[in-house]
Amino acid sequence: MRKNYLLTPGPTPLPPQVCEAMSRPIIHHRTPQFQAILKEANEGLKYAFQTQNDVFILASSGTGAMEAAVANLLSAGDTALVVQAGKFGERWTELCKAYGVTAEVISVEWGKAVDPAQIQKSLKANPKIKAVFTTLCETSTGVATDIEAIGKIVKDGEAALVVDAISGLGAIDLKSDAWGVDMVVSGSQKGLMLPPGLGFISLSSKAMKLIEASKSPKYYFDLRKAKKAIDKTDTPFTPAITLIIALVEVLRMMKQDGLENIFSRHRKMADATRAAVKALGLVLFAPDAASDAVTAAVVPQGLDGEKLVKTMRDTYGVTIAGGQDEMKGKLIRIAHMGFIEELDIIAGISCLEKVLTQMGYKFQLGAGVKAAEEVFLK
Amino acid sequence: MRKNYLLTPGPTPLPPQVCEAMSRPIIHHRTPQFQAILKEANEGLKYAFQTQNDVFILASSGTGAMEAAVANLLSAGDTALVVQAGKFGERWTELCKAYGVTAEVISVEWGKAVDPAQIQKSLKANPKIKAVFTTLCETSTGVATDIEAIGKIVKDGEAALVVDAISGLGAIDLKSDAWGVDMVVSGSQKGLMLPPGLGFISLSSKAMKLIEASKSPKYYFDLRKAKKAIDKTDTPFTPAITLIIALVEVLRMMKQDGLENIFSRHRKMADATRAAVKALGLVLFAPDAASDAVTAAVVPQGLDGEKLVKTMRDTYGVTIAGGQDEMKGKLIRIAHMGFIEELDIIAGISCLEKVLTQMGYKFQLGAGVKAAEEVFLK
Numbered sequence: 041m042r043k044n045y046l047l048t049p050g051p052t053p054l055p056p057q058v059c060e061a062m063s064r065p066i067i068h069h070r071t072p073q074f075q076a077i078l079k080e081a082n083e084g085l086k087y088a089f090q091t092q093n094d095v096f097i098l099a100s101s102g103t104g105a106m107e108a109a110v111a112n113l114l115s116a117g118d119t120a121l122v123v124q125a126g127k128f129g130e131r132w133t134e135l136c137k138a139y140g141v142t143a144e145v146i147s148v149e150w151g152k153a154v155d156p157a158q159i160q161k162s163l164k165a166n167p168k169i170k171a172v173f174t175t176l177c178e179t180s181t182g183v184a185t186d187i188e189a190i191g192k193i194v195k196d197g198e199a200a201l202v203v204d205a206i207s208g209l210g211a212i213d214l215k216s217d218a219w220g221v222d223m224v225v226s227g228s229q230k231g232l233m234l235p236p237g238l239g240f241i242s243l244s245s246k247a248m249k250l251i252e253a254s255k256s257p258k259y260y261f262d263l264r265k266a267k268k269a270i271d272k273t274d275t276p277f278t279p280a281i282t283l284i285i286a287l288v289e290v291l292r293m294m295k296q297d298g299l300e301n302i303f304s305r306h307r308k309m310a311d312a313t314r315a316a317v318k319a320l321g322l323v324l325f326a327p328d329a330a331s332d333a334v335t336a337a338v339v340p341q342g343l344d345g346e347k348l349v350k351t352m353r354d355t356y357g358v359t360i361a362g363g364q365d366e367m368k369g370k371l372i373r374i375a376h377m378g379f380i381e382e383l384d385i386i387a388g389i390s391c392l393e394k395v396l397t398q399m400g401y402k403f404q405l406g407a408g409v410k411a412a413e414e415v416f417l418k
Numbered sequence: 419m420r421k422n423y424l425l426t427p428g429p430t431p432l433p434p435q436v437c438e439a440m441s442r443p444i445i446h447h448r449t450p451q452f453q454a455i456l457k458e459a460n461e462g463l464k465y466a467f468q469t470q471n472d473v474f475i476l477a478s479s480g481t482g483a484m485e486a487a488v489a490n491l492l493s494a495g496d497t498a499l500v501v502q503a504g505k506f507g508e509r510w511t512e513l514c515k516a517y518g519v520t521a522e523v524i525s526v527e528w529g530k531a532v533d534p535a536q537i538q539k540s541l542k543a544n545p546k547i548k549a550v551f552t553t554l555c556e557t558s559t560g561v562a563t564d565i566e567a568i569g570k571i572v573k574d575g576e577a578a579l580v581v582d583a584i585s586g587l588g589a590i591d592l593k594s595d596a597w598g599v600d601m602v603v604s605g606s607q608k609g610l611m612l613p614p615g616l617g618f619i620s621l622s623s624k625a626m627k628l629i630e631a632s633k634s635p636k637y638y639f640d641l642r643k644a645k646k647a648i649d650k651t652d653t654p655f656t657p658a659i660t661l662i663i664a665l666v667e668v669l670r671m672m673k674q675d676g677l678e679n680i681f682s683r684h685r686k687m688a689d690a691t692r693a694a695v696k697a698l699g700l701v702l703f704a705p706d707a708a709s710d711a712v713t714a715a716v717v718p719q720g721l722d723g724e725k726l727v728k729t730m731r732d733t734y735g736v737t738i739a740g741g742q743d744e745m746k747g748k749l750i751r752i753a754h755m756g757f758i759e760e761l762d763i764i765a766g767i768s769c770l771e772k773v774l775t776q777m778g779y780k781f782q783l784g785a786g787v788k789a790a791e792e793v794f795l796k
Contacts, residue, residue, distance in 0.1 A: 048446045051659060062660065063441035066613055068426045068737050099615050101477045101656040104638045111635070138637040229656065235444055237477050237615045237658035257494070257635060259516040260478065260485045278479040278607065280615035280658075281429060282440065359446050 044357040047388045049179045049207055049334040051229040051236055052378035055293065058234060061286040069281050070274075079273050081284055084291030088209065088232070089224055090299070091216040091242050096266040097287075098239035099280040102206035102227030105239030107135055108261035109173075109202050109223050113247060115255040116140030119168045121199070123154045127180035127364050128204060132173035139256050144169065150181050150367060151336075153329035156189040163197055170250060171200045177208030180364045182336030182373060183326045184212060191219035200247045206230060209240075210294065211306045211333040211377035222247040228283060231333065233290045233378040238283050243267070306332045309376035309385055312415035316389045317374075319411035320396065320403050325371055333377040336363075338370065343399055345369040351395045358391040382416050422735040425766045427557045427585055427712040429607040429614055430756035433671065436612060439664040447659050448652075457651050459662055462669030466587065466610070467602055468677070469594040469620050474644040475665075476617035477658040480584035480605030483617030485513055486639035487551075487580050487601050491625060493633040494518030497546045499577070501532045505558035505742050506582060510551035517634050522547065528559050528745060529714075531707035534567040541575055548628060549578045555586030558742045560714030560751060561704045562590060569597035578625045584608060587618075588672065589684045589711040589755035600625040606661060609711065611668045611756040616661050621645070684710045687754035687763050690793035694767045695752075697789035698774065698781045703749055711755040714741075716748065721777055723747040729773045736769040760794050 046053045067073050078097075085095035098105055110132075114120060118141050122132045125148035136143035144162060148154045154174070163169055172194050177184050187203055194201040200222035205214055209224065210231025216224050221244075228238035243251075243263060251263055259265075265276040294302060310332035314324060317337040325336035339345035346369045349362040363371030374388055389408040397405060424431045445451050456475075463473035476483055488510075492498060496519050500510045503526035514521035522540060526532045532552070541547055550572050555562050565581055572579040578600035583592055587602065588609025594602050599622075606616035621629075621641060629641055637643075643654040672680060688710035692702060695715040703714035717723035724747045727740040741749030752766055767786040775783060 044443060044445070046444065046446060050656065051444045051446060054444050059441040059443075063437040065422060065437075066424065066429045066432050067422070068424065068429060068739075069614075071731065071737065099477070099479045100482065100638065101658070103655040104478065104482075107638045116635070135637050138640075139635045227656070229659075235658065235660040236447075236656045237661060257489070257517045259513050260482045260639075262516075277481040278428065278605070278614045280479070280613065281607075282613040283615060353449065359449065361446075 042357045044359065045384060045387050046359050047374050047380060047384060048359055048361045049230065049373060049375040049377070050227070052233060052375060052380060054235065055233055055290065055379045057289040057293065058286040061289045062282045064285065066281055069279055074281065075273050077285055077288055078275070080288050081291065082270065082273070084288065084295065085240065088291060088294055089216050089242050090214065090218070091224070093217070093242045093244050094267065094270050095240055095242045096263060096270060097275065097279065097284060098241065098261065099237065099277070100239040101236050102225065102239055103131065104261060105225045105227065105241045106131060106204060108239070108241050108263060109225055110135040110139050110141065111256045111258040111261055112254055112263045113171050113200060113202070113250045114139060114141045118142070118170050119144060119166065120171045120173060121146065121159065121162050121169045123159070123174045123185070124148065125152065125154055125175065125181065125183060126150055126178035128175050128178055132204065151183065151326045153183050153185055156186055156193055159190055160193045163193065163199060169199050171202055173202050174204065176203050176205040176214055177212060177331040177333045179207040179334060180367065181326055182331050182334050183329045184208070184331035187214060187221065188219045191221060195220035200250055208331065208333050210302065212331060213303050216242060228287065231377050232287070234283060234286055237280050238287065306377055308415065309380065309382065310335060312385055312412040313374055313376050315411040315415050316408035319407040320393065334373050334375045336371050336373045339372060340401055343401055345372065348372065348395055348399065352391050356391050356394065358388055360388060385412055420735045422737065423762060423765050424737050425752050425758060425762060426737055426739045427608065427751060427753040427755070428605070430611060430753060430758060432613065433611055433668065433757045435667040435671065436664040439667045440660045442663065444659055447657055452659065453651050455663055455666055456653070458666050459669065460648065460651070462666065462673065463618065466669060466672055467594050467620050468592065468596070469602070471595070471620045471622050472645065472648050473618055473620045474641060474648060475653065475657065475662060476619065476639065477615065477655070478617040479614050480603065480617055481509065482639060483603045483605065483619045484509060484582060486617070486619050486641060487603055488513040488517050488519065489634045489636040489639055490632055490641045491549050491578060491580070491628045492517060492519045496520070496548050497522060497544065499524065499537065499540050499547045499550045501537070501552045501563070502526065503530065503532055503553065503559065503561060504528055504556035506553050506556055510582065529561065529704045531561050531563055534564055534571055537568055538571045541571065541577060547577045549580055551580050552582065554581050554583040554592055555590060555709040555711045557585040557712060558745070559704055560709050560712045561707045562586070562709035565592060565599065566597045569599060573598035578628055586709065586711050588680065590709060591681050594620060606665065609755050610665070612661055612664055615658050616665065684755055686793065687758065687760065688713060690763055690790040691752055691754050693789040693793050694786035697785040698771065712751050712753045714749050714751045717750060718779055721779055723750065726750065726773055726777060730769050734769050734772065736766055738766060763790055
């Protein structure tokens with residue numbers, strides 16, 4: 041007998057409503073029955089994305105939606121500004137490269153957030169920049185970006201502001217319209233509490249103008265086709281039916297909870313997790329710009345970070361994430377978003393304490409759980 | 419109370435094993451636990467695709483996998499030969515256009531199959547052709563293509579043979595390796611008995627050579643990335659975890675049944691369906707090249723085909739498909755693939771008889787069901 045706890049920044053655990061919805065007999069997608077579901081999904085997404093713009097549902101993972109942004113907005117020879125502060129910022133750069141787009145890169149040290157003034161400087165220095173690519177929550181480092189400040193800078197210029205909110209949407213605040221975001225890209229398996237397999241992308245009128253000029257080859261991710269379809273409450277290609285039916289369930293849950301309550305719940309879990317790891321003597325990787333979706337902490341010197349994650353998962357059933365790429369083996373990352381709540385955090389911290397002890401790390405047993413409890417009691 | 423019957427050529431009904439698998443708690447994809455599942459899926463796909471080549475799993479619908487074929491094999495300015503015998507053949511032409519590939523099109527009348535000799539002629543006349551795009555089962559017309567004969571023609575030349583087997587794989591025979599198919603494209607929601615959301619693409623060494631020369635922009639569908647990942651039993655991007663877990667279930671079912679038994683079951687259901695609609699006085703749309711995956715029949719003159727489909731679905735819960743594009747309102751299409759069996763066909767034909775009668779069409783009540791029963795008794 042083993043009970044599993046999933047505390048990774050994607051996928052996140054599935055609510056029982058989602059499991060139930062996915063196990064229903066499937067229906068055909070070109071029917072009034074599915075159209076009613078799609079209509080509710082499209083409307084619910086506007087609420088979750090805090091936008092009046094269309095939010096398109098793609099049958100792809102988040103990276104597919106990121107590619108849709110680049111391929112639809114730009115053409116070979118265009119210039120884009122990329123904020124690169126981790127693995128997922130790098131993905132924007134790679135996507136630009138794949139499409140022959142010149143990426144002017146603002147390289148930010150892993151664990152730090154970009155200074156919005158740098159974006160202002162770059163935009164002034166290079167008026168050719170057609171799009172600014174950023175990341176709401178850089179999952180590889182646990183850093184949250186100040187999109188509101190960036191929006192103020194980009195808003196009045198020619199360039200479109202694109203935010204990769206794959207990790208973060210539905211967990212931390214992103215006022216798409218109020219902050220002037222032209223394209224919000226997301227995925228299903230994080231704050232939206234679904235399995236992976238859906239990509240999302242919203243589209244402002246400013247972005248729509250760029251799309252009309254883009255010459256990049258595209259078909260499956262062509263947002264002009266998606267726009268024509270959504271206007272008839274349809275999809276250009278066969279949608280991922282079961283995932284969309286489950287999406288309607290989570291959008292109802294989110295509307296019932298209310299975004300403000302959802303965000304404050306995430307803030308509390310983040311505070312608790314940060315307090316807990318600090319109480320264990322661990323150092324936060326991103327102390328100045330920590331995201332409320334995932335906490336990254338540095339593995340204490342002398343301990344094998346990969347073994348720590350592996351033991352928690354394979355011996356005790358608690359799956360957290362380790363570090364990626366340059367931080368491989370050096371970080372632990374604990375997610376606190378989506379269908380993760382207080383007692384999941386307590387379970388995760390308790391298991392962390394157990395394995396740290398077994399690995400010979402010295403600290404006061406129970407200190408992490410106690411620190412988290414103190415936050416939850418506030 | 420209403421019980422629903424799904425007899426459409428995608429999605430097809432889900433076996434209970436699939437519904438159960440999708441409702442399990444989700445697991446993380448970068449773990450040994452998921453790797454074991456992916457390994458079984460990769461091996462099972464080779465069996466289902468009748469190939470020793472890698473079969474890549476994409477988080478997309480079938481069209482995404484079709485785009486992967488074009489974008490990976492070819493570059494702008496290249497020439498391809500497209501067999502266009504319906505809506506899905508046209509999709510190959512549109513994809514070529516999107517990537518600046520010159521499509522030499524063999525246009526075949528809807529309801530007919532291509533004559534392989536035409537392909538031979540085109541290949542001889544134009545040695546520049548780098549790829550031949552075909553469709554195993556043209557869902558829009560119910561026509562099956564003679565891939566074995568086409569394979570013999572394309573095999574020894576320079577061009578790669580690509581088969582859209584989205585509709586058909588797992589329902590009718592496609593000996594990928596033995597027939598010399600270089601790329602087989604498929605989707606999850608037809609013969610493979612899953613919800614939509616997975617695309618598949620196999621890759622021969624001949625196709626791999628073309629891929630190395632292709633300059634088309636791509637990232638999410640880049641098969642070089644997919645190849646690197648599959649060699650480590652991994653995926654380049656977040657996979658559609660729940661669908662892959664369910665895929666393992668259907669691949670087990672298919673292996674247990676055996677492909678030969680599966681194909682002969684489909685043949686029998688197709689024979690029964692064809693006999694039934696003929697007994698009702700309906701005319702088969704593709705009498706000379708009828709696919710064993712879906713039967714298309716012409717709506718009798720004077721009857722409203724759209725109303726027929728709508729009444730069966732909205733009043734009686736039996737969903738069949740109508741005609742698409744130029745055949746809108748003029749066809750009914752009844753699928754007999756995947757998790758559809760004898761008695762589903764009987765139910766579908768019985769409902770068809772009921773609604774035809776109500777619409778004033780004259781025939782001997784029960785004649786369709788009787789004709790199907792006779793075939794099933796053989």
